[in-house]
Amino acid sequence: MITIRPARNDDNAELLALETICPEGTDLVLQFDRSPDYFFRSKFYDKFECYVAEEDGKIVGTVAATISHFNVGAEPLNGIYIRDLRVHPEFRRRNIGSDLVQHAMIEEQNADLAYALVMEGNTPSSELFQSLGYDRVRDFIFWTVPIYKRRTTMDGTIREMTAEDQPAVADLMNDYYQDHDFYEGETEDKFANRMALLRKCGLRNMLVAESERRIVACAGLWDYSSILRPSILRLTVKLRILSSVLSFLSLFTYTPKLPAVGELFKLSYVIDFANAKGSLSQVENLIKHCLDLARSYGSHFLCFPLDASDPRRKLISKHHAIPVNYHLYGKGLKRNVTWHSSAVSYADPLDF
Numbered sequence: 001m002i003t004i005r006p007a008r009n010d011d012n013a014e015l016l017a018l019e020t021i022c023p024e025g026t027d028l029v030l031q032f033d034r035s036p037d038y039f040f041r042s043k044f045y046d047k048f049e050c051y052v053a054e055e056d057g058k059i060v061g062t063v064a065a066t067i068s069h070f071n072v073g074a075e076p077l078n079g080i081y082i083r084d085l086r087v088h089p090e091f092r093r094r095n096i097g098s099d100l101v102q103h104a105m106i107e108e109q110n111a112d113l114a115y116a117l118v119m120e121g122n123t124p125s126s127e128l129f130q131s132l133g134y135d136r137v138r139d140f141i142f143w144t145v146p147i148y149k150r151r152t153t154m155d156g157t158i159r160e161m162t163a164e165d166q167p168a169v170a171d172l173m174n175d176y177y178q179d180h181d182f183y184e185g186e187t188e189d190k191f192a193n194r195m196a197l198l199r200k201c202g203l204r205n206m207l208v209a210e211s212e213r214r215i216v217a218c219a220g221l222w223d224y225s226s227i228l229r230p231s232i233l234r235l236t237v238k239l240r241i242l243s244s245v246l247s248f249l250s251l252f253t254y255t256p257k258l259p260a261v262g263e264l265f266k267l268s269y270v271i272d273f274a275n276a277k278g279s280l281s282q283v284e285n286l287i288k289h290c291l292d293l294a295r296s297y298g299s300h301f302l303c304f305p306l307d308a309s310d311p312r313r314k315l316i317s318k319h320h321a322i323p324v325n326y327h328l329y330g331k332g333l334k335r336n337v338t339w340h341s342s343a344v345s346y347a348d349p350l351d352f
Helices: 009-020 096-107 123-131 163-177 188-200 237-249 280-296 313-317
Strands: 002-006 029-033 048-055 058-072 075-087 113-119 135-146 158-160 203-211 214-223 229-234 267-275 301-307 322-332
Touching: 002 096, 009 029, 009 058, 048 096, 058 096, 075 096, 096 113, 096 123, 113 123, 123 322, 135 313, 158 280, 163 188, 163 203, 163 214, 163 267, 188 203, 203 267, 203 280, 214 280, 267 280, 280 301, 280 313, 301 313
Parallel strands: 075 113, 267 301
Antiparallel strands: 002 048, 029 229, 048 058, 058 075, 113 322, 135 301, 135 322, 158 203, 203 214, 214 267
């Protein structure tokens, strides 16, 4: 008999063990290590819940749910973000995954819609959400750049954000993402509070680029290893080919080295990535600056999560970036939601 209940702090050890036997993906398979605290990631949300499925007192599955506030089109909505769905391999094909997802949606009465991110190639998860009536809304590309060399010297137009810069940066974010779905909008106070929170859990630098004494681009460097440490259990065919090519080229020049199978690696993210129109040259310098900083912090990869249509992807792809595609699935809960063709914001680094 499977029962579902809210997770407790004393479930930590069992959930960490469950995580190790439930890698994510089908073609590209990733394993995550969240020790010592499985719940650390969730503690930085205003409202979250984690549920576990039990049989005879043993945890056999889990899912987490977080409430976010954002716009779809011009309409403000409450969304429940379904994440960290895991089912013990010996208990699959018993509808435990779909029961956990449905339980999370039912428990949150104030949500207008539910949504989830699924890695491309993860066919079981895609099929599960489609069977529950979710639509594939949009794609993100996680442009993942191997860090292996210094790319630029220090640029005097790029510096760390100060408290006095925060209103201008919040305005820049709002201007860039105003037409993006899943973006709520920043106020000066909200942005300042979020920066203070993120610095407690891995935001190393918030950088700004200036032109004629005006801030024209910004990017935050987020150390994701404070949340979890990933390793690759299986590479896609494309990545295996790339690894072979890089190994051959390393005989003649210095090339990036992909992590070995099972090797933990340190992953950093660029978040709050925005710029004014006509500032792509400053954006290019900012990208190089972020790569240099991530290298100095010992990161193996720097990830730029972008909407599939984002024009900055061309600048990032110059740096041997590896594209990892994620599908955004969504479902209206109280009524049908009209999904727009506009781009989607990915401003929150915890939503992964």
